[in-house]
Structures are given as structure tokens and as C-alpha cells.
Amino acid sequence: MTSHIEYERRYDVVVIGAGPAGLASATSLAEAGLNVVVLDEQTAPGGQIYRSATRSPISDPKILGTEYYRGAELVAAFEASGAKYVPQAIVWSVSPGWDVGVSVRGHSFLISADAVILATGAQERPFPIPGWTLPGVMTAGAAQILLKTSGVVPDGEIVLAGCGPLLWLLAAQYLRANAKIACVLDTTPRSNWTKAIGYLPGFALSPLAAKGAKLLLEVKSSTRVIANVDSIKAVGESGLNAVEFTRNGTTQKPIGAKTLLLHQGVIPNVNLSMAIGCEHVWDDTQLCFRPVTDEWGETSKRGIFVAGDGAWIGGAVVAEHAARLTALKVADRLGKIAAGELSNRASRDRAAKQRLVRGRAFLDKLYTPAKQFRVPEGETIVCRCEEVTARQLRDVVALGCAGPNQAKAFLRCGMGPCQGRMCGVTVTETIADARKVSVEEVGYYNIRFPIKPISLGEFAAIPTTDEAMKTVVRELPPGVTS
Amino acid sequence: MTVDPDVVVIGGGVIGSAISLGLAMRGKRVTVLDGADIAHRASRGNFSLIWVQSKGLGMPGYADWARKAALSWPVFAEQLERLSGVDLAFIQPGGLHLTLSEGELEARKRVFIRLREQCGGVDPYPWEILDAAQVKRMLPEVGPTVTGASYCPLDGQANSLRLLRALHIGGNRSNVSYRPLHIVTTIEHRGGEFVIKTDKGTFTAGKVVLTAGHDNARLGPMVGLDVPVRPQKGEILVTEKVRPFLYYPTINVRQTDEGGVQLGDSVEETGFDDTVDLRVLSAIAGRITKMFPLLENVNIVRTWGALRVMPRDGKPIYDQSKTCPGAFVATAHSGVSMASVHMLEVPRMIAAGALDAELSCFTSERFQ
Amino acid sequence: MTRIASCKSRTQVKFQFNGETLTAFNGDSVAAALLASNAGPFRTTPVSHAPRNPYCMMGICFDCLVTIDGVGNRQACLCEVTDGMQVETQLGRRDIAK
Ligand SMILES: Cc1cc2nc3c(=O)[nH]c(=O)nc-3n(C[C@H](O)[C@H](O)[C@H](O)COP(=O)(O)OP(=O)(O)OC[C@H]3O[C@@H](n4cnc5c(N)ncnc54)[C@H](O)[C@@H]3O)c2cc1C
Numbered sequence: 001m002t003s004h005i006e007y008e009r010r011y012d013v014v015v016i017g018a019g020p021a022g023l024a025s026a027t028s029l030a031e032a033g034l035n036v037v038v039l040d041e042q043t044a045p046g047g048q049i050y051r052s053a054t055r056s057p058i059s060d061p062k063i064l065g066t067e068y069y070r071g072a073e074l075v076a077a078f079e080a081s082g083a084k085y086v087p088q089a090i091v092w093s094v095s096p097g098w099d100v101g102v103s104v105r106g107h108s109f110l111i112s113a114d115a116v117i118l119a120t121g122a123q124e125r126p127f128p129i130p131g132w133t134l135p136g137v138m139t140a141g142a143a144q145i146l147l148k149t150s151g152v153v154p155d156g157e158i159v160l161a162g163c164g165p166l167l168w169l170l171a172a173q174y175l176r177a178n179a180k181i182a183c184v185l186d187t188t189p190r191s192n193w194t195k196a197i198g199y200l201p202g203f204a205l206s207p208l209a210a211k212g213a214k215l216l217l218e219v220k221s222s223t224r225v226i227a228n229v230d231s232i233k234a235v236g237e238s239g240l241n242a243v244e245f246t247r248n249g250t251t252q253k254p255i256g257a258k259t260l261l262l263h264q265g266v267i268p269n270v271n272l273s274m275a276i277g278c279e280h281v282w283d284d285t286q287l288c289f290r291p292v293t294d295e296w297g298e299t300s301k302r303g304i305f306v307a308g309d310g311a312w313i314g315g316a317v318v319a320e321h322a323a324r325l326t327a328l329k330v331a332d333r334l335g336k337i338a339a340g341e342l343s344n345r346a347s348r349d350r351a352a353k354q355r356l357v358r359g360r361a362f363l364d365k366l367y368t369p370a371k372q373f374r375v376p377e378g379e380t381i382v383c384r385c386e387e388v389t390a391r392q393l394r395d396v397v398a399l400g401c402a403g404p405n406q407a408k409a410f411l412r413c414g415m416g417p418c419q420g421r422m423c424g425v426t427v428t429e430t431i432a433d434a435r436k437v438s439v440e441e442v443g444y445y446n447i448r449f450p451i452k453p454i455s456l457g458e459f460a461a462i463p464t465t466d467e468a469m470k471t472v473v474r475e476l477p478p479g480v481t482s
Numbered sequence: 483m484t485v486d487p488d489v490v491v492i493g494g495g496v497i498g499s500a501i502s503l504g505l506a507m508r509g510k511r512v513t514v515l516d517g518a519d520i521a522h523r524a525s526r527g528n529f530s531l532i533w534v535q536s537k538g539l540g541m542p543g544y545a546d547w548a549r550k551a552a553l554s555w556p557v558f559a560e561q562l563e564r565l566s567g568v569d570l571a572f573i574q575p576g577g578l579h580l581t582l583s584e585g586e587l588e589a590r591k592r593v594f595i596r597l598r599e600q601c602g603g604v605d606p607y608p609w610e611i612l613d614a615a616q617v618k619r620m621l622p623e624v625g626p627t628v629t630g631a632s633y634c635p636l637d638g639q640a641n642s643l644r645l646l647r648a649l650h651i652g653g654n655r656s657n658v659s660y661r662p663l664h665i666v667t668t669i670e671h672r673g674g675e676f677v678i679k680t681d682k683g684t685f686t687a688g689k690v691v692l693t694a695g696h697d698n699a700r701l702g703p704m705v706g707l708d709v710p711v712r713p714q715k716g717e718i719l720v721t722e723k724v725r726p727f728l729y730y731p732t733i734n735v736r737q738t739d740e741g742g743v744q745l746g747d748s749v750e751e752t753g754f755d756d757t758v759d760l761r762v763l764s765a766i767a768g769r770i771t772k773m774f775p776l777l778e779n780v781n782i783v784r785t786w787g788a789l790r791v792m793p794r795d796g797k798p799i800y801d802q803s804k805t806c807p808g809a810f811v812a813t814a815h816s817g818v819s820m821a822s823v824h825m826l827e828v829p830r831m832i833a834a835g836a837l838d839a840e841l842s843c844f845t846s847e848r849f850q
Numbered sequence: 851m852t853r854i855a856s857c858k859s860r861t862q863v864k865f866q867f868n869g870e871t872l873t874a875f876n877g878d879s880v881a882a883a884l885l886a887s888n889a890g891p892f893r894t895t896p897v898s899h900a901p902r903n904p905y906c907m908m909g910i911c912f913d914c915l916v917t918i919d920g921v922g923n924r925q926a927c928l929c930e931v932t933d934g935m936q937v938e939t940q941l942g943r944r945d946i947a948k
């Protein structure tokens with residue numbers, strides 16, 4: 001293992017995540033004169049959208065598109081701001097005080113701060129279909145990361161399936177990179193159009209509209225797009241061989257493919273905010289749990305803020321504006337903003353954010369993933385880590401299991417190394433469906449630290465106290481044993 | 483119209499489920515009322531040992547009861563596995579309590595000697611003090627700072643989550659009516675019957691059994707029972723799945739059949755706060771890495787704090803109401819160890835209407 | 851998988867996968883390096899021994915687990931490949947000695 005690296009253990013603010021939200025907030029905070037550190041588990045700044053923005057090997061900028069290169073500007077401003085950056089820093093706990101538990105290349109320590117900004121972004125929504133665990137099936141986001149960081153694309157026939165802007169963006173980037181797309185299976189339910197149409201005016205006025213239309217045209221004019229796909233099955237033995245699907249309920253000819261890239265939107269990464277104990281709600285429009293925050297991004301725990309997609313899925317530019325608003329509030333709290341100035345200084349970002357948020361409503365409605373792709377049945381795997389199927393889950397519900405925590409105890413779903421990230425929403429929605437009650441009533445897994453696996457030795461290295469030692473040494477039995 | 487049950491069992495944890503299944507096996511109509519998904523459930527958070535050694539200090543009757551429970555586990559496991567089709571991963575190779583200093587080892591020995599004195603000069607169950615070399619032969623992975631261990635051949639382990647599921651499946655197959663999300667608000671004793679109100683309706687039965695864990699303290703007085711239990715936190719860490727390496731359960735390290743290693747567990751008086759405390763987790767981690775240095779690089783995937791249901795003196799409470807005949811309470815910290823007698827013995831007594839003399843030492847009158 | 855033509859030249863890295871020497875480039879994650887060489891599966895599951903490869907590439911799913919330089923269950927998508935690195939398939943449960 002690498003030798004122990006010493007870090008400062010005390011900052012005004014700790015920012016977790018170096019995506020657009022984390023970079024923007026840290027830049028503003030440092031410019032306001034605060035001592036700030038950004039911790040991120042990746043090897044370079046940029047987050048998911050601007051992955052490797054400063055060092056992507058791709059030489060033709062047209063492939064990824066101009067927006068991607070906005071990331072390099074963000075990183076440059078961040079680097080000039082004086083904020084400290086620690087790559088490969090995995091945050092695994094945040095305890096009252098606030099103490100941030102972080103693991104850097106196998107060594108853990110605590111960093112304390114007055115405020116903590118969670119800029120941990122989003123993850124792709126699980127896409128539980130038969131065969132989604134086969135090698136050769138991965139998310140569109142994963143494929144995009146391979147392209148951005150290493151210029152790697154699948155060889156052989158590729159099928160893209162699902163819905164949402166990222167799917168179209170990846171298709172376009174693949175076409176520009178000359179990857180072989182066999183077809184795009186569009187799972188957007190036709191009925192979504194009726195629900196979305198009322199939000200079209202707001203969308204049309206936002207900068208998203210022109211971009212989106214151009215992208216769709218680019219993809220649809222040069223590859224086969226099959227609309228109204230309402231079931232998908234990945235088939236193969238030790239890896240993907242073919243994709244079976246139905247269209248408007250009718251079985252279609254299977255497509256031979258070695259790669260299937262799935263995507264149906266993204267959802268906030270809630271493990272950290274949940275483990276901290278922040279209040280969360282189910283968002284009926286975006287179909288996900290998200291932390292409750294005020295207009296500045298502060299959660300129900302004073303001093304814990306969430307900025308960017310971790311609070312609400314709005315995309316990279318919204319994340320940037322929201323993060324600057326959070327930074328202002330934190331700077332104000334820490335005495336760096338002149339009295340009465342806060343509201344004034346917030347007006348620009350607030351207006352810009354509002355415009356984009358209005359446009360987002362249309363996308364949320366249009367790309368609401370269909371129920372059958374969120375709430376599985378039969379032998380489809382729900383929990384990838386423990387290989388728990390939808391049938392097993394529905395069986396324990398029939399036995400009287402009312403929520404995800406009892407289901408976890410009965411079936412081990414959510415107990416694997418991903419700690420429920422890949423099955424959490426699916427389990428909750430499936431139980432709600434089986435019990436015919438609302439998702440709020442079912443609730444979510446009780447998430448605890450560490451939110452990422454760390455070694456026992458790292459736990460042992462965290463400072464303990466004599467009092468804590470006494471609770472574990474049982475020299476004389478306190479009248480009981482296990 | 484549905485028929486009223488013979489018995490309403492309040493609480494569907496490992497104790498209530500075992501007793502209700504035992505009652506149903508005896509032909510009783512049983513309804514189980516259980517709480518919400520996020521309730522404090524010791525049945526979901528325990529260490530899953532079947533543990534005899536040290537039990538009974540200060541109450542010889544408990545040593546006998548614990549021995550009986552351990553000896554009936556094989557029969558219990560076989561019956562329940564057959565009924566539910568669930569593998570309980572029960573093993574009973576004996577268990578070790580490892581020590582890290584001569585003082586700790588000496589203290590272990592004193593426990594057994596004192597217990598023998600309290601039991602009239604006869605050991606209530608077999609035990610042995612092992613030196614470091616003997617321990618190393620049984621558990622080759624122990625570290626050099628382990629000074630020895632106490633060993634009791636009756637100790638063992640099961641998979642407690644599967645135990646709970648098996649009891650629920652068994653109950654379902656034996657016509658136990660299980661009602662989750664039915665939180666009992668009041669119990670009244672009227673005309674020889676118990677009227678039990680929940681937020682989702684009222685139930686009436688001739689008998690009621692309180693197995694509601696922490697809530698027994700509130701419910702007991704409604705039927706003339708004093709149940710002084712308090713929450714006592716235990717924090718546990720679990721590793722990723724690793725290949726089998728630990729062939730005996732120990733008091734604070736055991737490997738589950740799935741491969742994860744459970745590391746525990748603290749004893750803390752923090753009320754109803756079940757959050758994990760890094761300082762305590764670190765203390766546990768520090769001790770365990772001394773016991774098993776090879777675990778140092780293994781990843782922890784989960785931790786939790788669970789609230790033991792702890793009677794004032796740490797011993798179980800089994801009691802029947804004098805003022806409201808037909809009301810019983812069963813609460814014990816070691817619900818997994820005792821699951822066998824909870825299914826095989828206690829229901830017979832409840833069905834007959836009175837607890838055996840063997841359980842008289844567990845009355846809550848002992849606290850008066 | 852394959853590398854697209856429009857790529858800047860980067861320093862080559864040689865590493866081993868189950869004893870076989872493979873090449874990758876500086877800055878590749880171990881996951882990208884293996885996928886680009888069509889090597890796999892990354893792991894077999896501890897539950898049913900089914901083969902798995904990376905699913906998310908962003909640290910979420912833990913399907914990319916491999917043994918790296920003797921340490922089991924490491925996330926290949928979060929580690930950068932380095933010259934001389936020894937990577938092995940993670941077969942089922944980890945061995946505590948690894
Ligand atoms: C796979 C994927 C691909 C996407 N591609 C596009 C795209 O091409 N175009 C587009 O417009 N939008 C895309 N999006 C959406 C876009 O990424 C978001 O809108 C935007 O990145 C939000 O910014 P953020 O700063 O909130 O989060 P992110 O960019 O996600 O940044 C969060 C950062 O936090 C770090 N992190 C998380 N947890 C921890 C922890 N415990 N410890 C340390 N660090 C941690 C992560 O490593 C990450 O770097 C994509 C989303 C995903 C999930």
C-alpha cells in the first residue's frame with residue numbers, strides 16, 4: 001500500500017464530489033475567502049458529465065460535443081480559486097460535528113468542517129429487465145464514461161435501449177465516433193406525450209429545446225430507431241447474444257448483439273444524505289427519493305447542504321447555478337457576505353436556474369420511464385448483488401412483509417456491496433405495487449455508514465475513546481451475553 | 483364474519499413468531515399483530531448466536547433453561563426446516579469467548595466457578611478454559627495476542643434472518659394470521675376476554691401474549707404485568723463475503739453461512755438511539771483485528787446498531803398475569819438461543835393456561 | 851470493445867490479467883483496460899457463480915470487482931491501471947488472505 005499521506009484535518013467547508021456542482025460551489029467558496037476542500041473518489045475532477053474533461057484522449061472535439069469542454073473551463077476556474085482538491089478520496093461517513101470520514105488509497109481519517117456540501121450527483125436509474133446482469137449489458141452512462149476517459153467503444157453490433165436525453169446524446173456521440181449501432185429501442189411510452197404537451201411552451205423557451213431537437217434529428221436520420229418498445233429481454237449464456245423485445249405488445253424479430261446499453265434517466269445518489277439522517281421525500285414527477293432542501297440547498301440537518309443532481313435532477317448547468325447559490329448561503333453563514341447582500345448576490349444564478357428548471361418539466365414528463373421497466377415481475381433480478389428476483393420479493397410481501405427493511409432481512413436484497421444503490425428504488429416501488437399502496441407508505445432502506453465499503457483496518461484507525469473501548473471489552477459479563 | 487382467534491400474540495419478532503407457531507402447531511387459532519417496517523427490531527439486528535456460556539450467573543434456573551434451549555435446538559431446527567423449507571444454517575460445534583489478556587481469561591474462569599457455586603457445586607453445563615495453543619489449533623487464524631478462550635460445547639449459531647423468515651413461513655403454513663402494520667394502542671380485559679385495539683381495528687381473544695419487545699414495558703401494565711425492559715444498544719460490523727475460515731462461533735466474531743463475518747458487539751446505554759458511533763465501531767474493529775489480524779484488509783460492507791430488549795437484570799421475563807388471567811409476557815434478550823423452547827415448550831404452557839414451575843424464577847415479581 | 855481512431859497518443863502500460871500480458875494506456879481505469887482488450891469476465895458472483903462485467907463504470911454497482919496485486923474485491927472502474935499491475939478474475943467470495 002502507498003505510504004500514509006498527511007492532510008489538513010480541519011476546513012471551513014468540505015465539498016463532496018467534483019462534478020459541476022462541487023467545482024462551482026468550491027470555486028465560489030474559495031473566492032469568498034473560505035478554506036475549502038473537495039473530496040472525490042474519481043482520479044480527476046469533472047464528475048460524471050465532465051469525466052476526464054481535462055485529459056480525455058479523444059482528439060476530435062466534435063465527437064463529444066462542445067458542451068463537454070465546458071468542463072475544462074470549470075476545472076480551470078476551480079484550480080485558480082485556491083480550493084484544495086483530493087482525488088481518489090472516498091467519503092464513507094459524515095457524523096455530527098461535522099466530521100467527514102474519508103478513505104484515500106486505503107487510509108482513512110476524519111476531516112472536520114463547519115459546513116458540508118454534498119455534491120455527489122446522480123446515478124442511473126436501475127433498469128431491471130430479464131438478463132440485465134449478463135456481461136455485455138451495461139448502462140449508457142457506463143458506455144459514455146468508457147468513451148470519454150479511454151476512447152473505448154464496443155466492437156460488433158450495439159443496441160441502445162430506454163429513454164431520456166442521455167440515451168440520445170450517447171447515440172449521437174457513437175455515430176460521430178463511427179461505432180456500429182444496430183438500433184435504438186425507444187421505450188418512451190406514447191402516452192407520455194399527452195402528459196408532457198402542456199409543458200412544451202416552457203421547454204421551447206429554454207436553451208434545452210434547440211439542443212434536444214438537433215440531437216434527435218442527428219440520431220434518427222442515421223440509425224434505425226424503433227419506437228413504442230414495451231418489453232426487452234437480454235439473452236445469452238455467459239454473455240449477451242441477442243436482444244428480444246416487443247413493440248406495442250407484439251413480439252419482434254430478436255436482434256443479434258454483443259452489447260446492450262440501457263438507460264432510463266438518472267436519480268439522486270441518496271445514500272450519503274440518508275445515512276446522515278436528512279429528511280427525504282418521494283418525488284412523484286422524477287420518481288425518486290430526494291433530500292428535502294430549502295431554496296439554498298440546506299437539508300433538515302443544519303450545516304449539511306446538497307447541491308446539484310443529488311438534490312434534484314436538473315442537469316449540469318442547473319447544478320452549477322444551484323451550487324453557487326449554496327456557496328453564497330454557506331459563505332453568508334460563515335460571515336463572508338456583507339449584511340443584506342445575500343439576496344442581491346443570488347439574483348443572477350437564481351434567475352438562470354429558474355429558466356432551466358421550467359424547461360425541465362417537459363423532459364421529466366416525456367421521459368418518465370414506463371412502469372414495466374421499473375417494477376419487475378417473475379424471475380427478473382431485482383438485487384444484482386444478492387441475486388434476488390422479483391418473484392421472491394413479491395412472495396415475501398404476500399407473507400406479510402410490509403417494507404424494504406423487512407424484505408432485506410428476509411431476502412438479503414440491499415445487503416451486498418452496492419448497499420442498495422442498484423435495487424433500492426426497485427424494491428420500494430415493487431413492494432408498493434404488490435401491496436397496492438403509495439411509495440411514501442413503503443419507504444426506503446435504512447442506510448447506515450459506511451456508505452462505501454472500507455477495510456476493517458481503516459475502521460480501527462479512526463480515533464476511539466476509553467469510554468467506547470469499555471462498551472466492547474467484556475471482562476466481567478454485564479449480566480448478559482449475546 | 484371471521485372467527486375470533488384463541489390467542490392474540492402482540493409482536494412478530496423472533497420470540498412472538500416462535501410462540502405463535504408453537505401455539506398453531508397445537509391447534510390454536512392465532513393472530514399476530516406486528517409493527518411497522520422501520521420499527522426497532524432486535525430480531526433483525528442480532529448477532530445470531532445460540533449461546534449458553536455465562537448464562538445463569540445470579541439465577542441458576544436460567545442456566546438450566548439455557549441448557550435446555552441449546553439441547554432442543556437440533557430438534558427444533560429439523561422441525562422448522564421441514565415445515566418451512568428454509569435452511570437455518572444451524573451448527574453447534576461449541577463456541578469460544580476469546581480473550582486478549584491474562585486478566586480477561588482469569589475473569590472468564592471466575593464466571594464459571596461462581597456459577598458452579600451458585601448451582602450447588604455442580605456445573606449447569608460443560609465448560610473449559612483453553613490456552614492460546616489450544617485456541618490456535620481450533621482457530622488457526624487467531625493472532626498472537628489472543629491469550630486463550632473459554633469454551634462451551636453447547637454453543638452454536640444459526641442464520642437469524644432465515645430463522646425469522648422460516649418462522650413466518652411456518653406460521654403462514656400453519657394458519658397463523660399475521661398482521662403487519664397493526665400497532666396495538668390499548669388492551670382491555672373485559673368479561674374474561676381481551677379486547678385489543680390497534681390503529682387498524684379491534685381484536686378479541688381469550689388469551690393474549692405480549693412479545694412486543696420494547697413495547698412490552700408500555701403494554702404490560704394494561705394487563706397487570708410489570709415488564710421493566712430498557713433498550714441497550716449493540717453495534718455490529720459485517721464484512722464482505724469471504725471464503726470459510728472460522729469453524730467455531732465466538733462471542734464477538736462469527737462467519738455466516740453466506741460468507742460475511744459479523745463483528746460485534748458493543749453494550750451501550752443510549753436509550754432509543756440506534757445510530758452507529760464511529761468511536762465504538764473503531765473500538766470493535768481494533769479488538770477484532772487483534773484477534774484475527776487477517777481480517778484487517780477485509781472490507782466492511784455494513785454496520786448497524788440494534789436495540790436489545792434488556793430486562794433490568796439481564797435475565798428473561800416469562801410471566802402470567804394474576805389480575806387478568808390469560809395474559810402472558812415473554813421477553814428475553816437471547817431470542818435466537820431460546821427460539822427452540824419458545825416454539826416447543828412455552829406454547830404448551832400457554833395453551834394449558836399456566837406456566838410451568840420451571841419458569842417461576844423468571845417472574846417479574848423478582849424486581850419488587 | 852475497441853479504441854476509436856480519433857485518439858491522442860498516450861503512454862502505453864503493460865499489465866497482467868490472469869497471467870496474460872495486456873496493454874493499455876496511461877489514464878485508463880482497470881475496467882476500461884480490460885474491456886478494451888475484450889478480457890473477462892471480471893468476476894463470478896459469490897451467490898450463483900454467474901459471470902459479471904462492469905455495469906455502471908462509476909463506482910455504484912460493484913460488478914467490476916477483480917483482484918488487483920493480490921487484494922481481492924477491488925472496484926476496477928475506480929482504479930487506474932499501472933505498469934506491471936497483476937489483475938485476476940475475482941472468483942466468488944474473497945479469500946481473507948487476499
Ligand atoms: C453516467 C452519467 C452520464 C451522464 N452524462 C451526461 C451527459 O452526457 N450530458 C448531460 O447533460 N448530462 C449527463 N448526465 C447528467 C449530468 O451528469 C448531471 O446533470 C451533472 O453531472 C450533475 O452534476 P453534479 O455535480 O450534481 O454531479 P456529478 O457530476 O455526478 O458529480 C458527483 C461527483 O461526486 C463524486 N462522489 C459521489 N459519491 C462520493 C463519495 N462518497 N465520496 C467521494 N466522492 C463521491 C463522484 O465521483 C462524482 O465525481 C449524466 C449522468 C450520469 C449519471
Ligand code: FES
Nearest residue numbers: 907911912914927
Ligand atoms: S462498474 Fe459499477 S462499480 Fe465498477
